[in-house]
Amino acid sequence: MSVAAFLEKMRGLTAVIGILGAILMAMTGYTVHVFHDQQEIQGRIAVMTQTVSDWQKKADRLNGEKFRPVTEEQAKVVKSRIILAAQGNQLNLLGSADHAEENGRLCELDISGEWGNMVNFLKNFGSSDALVSIKGLAMNMEQGKIQAHVVYEIYTK
Known part of the structure; x- marks a missing residue:
């Protein structure tokens, strides 16, 4: 070679x-x-x-x-304020339902949005003086957005 x-x-x-x-x-x-x-x-x-x-x-x-229970009419206002708070935090309303329970109104709220907006909404959830308790919260990520299913009860007189 x-x-x-x-x-x-x-x-x-x-x-x-x-x-x-x-x-x-x-x-x-x-x-x-x-x-x-x-x-x-x-x-x-x-x-x-x-x-x-x-x-x-x-x-x-x-x-x-301890917070105060509200009347049935006031419960509608409390629910409306919660929905408006979600929208005020730039969250999309996917669905909402409620029905009467023994102690108040059991409500469900399906929302989606950015993580920070979701956290801000939840931090201030039920910040009025109405007696509201969160019964359940489920969150997952879908298409880059956080989707939450919130079950809460508004206690009535």
Whole structure:
């Protein structure tokens, strides 16, 4: 084998090694990017979980305090204020229902929106002096928005 042929093979081998190195670097960069994104998502989940936990503790404390029951007519106003508060926090109303219970009106509210707006709404939920207790809260993420199903009771006289 001549020196020229050997050098030609080395150039080809160097080119192949260079291409493989570039591919390896690109794959490594992509892996690091995906790992970073996953860490960021895990951090957001931890913040959301802590916020919901903090909110639940506050809701439990609030539900343990004494407020006043309202009349049936006032219960309609309280429900309207809660819906307006949701809309005031830029949340979309997906559905609302209520029916009479022994101690008041059991209401359900389906809303969706951005996480921060949802948290602000829940922090100030039932902030009037009417006796309102949250019976259940379910949240999930759909198409980049938080969807919440809130079950609450407005206590009546």
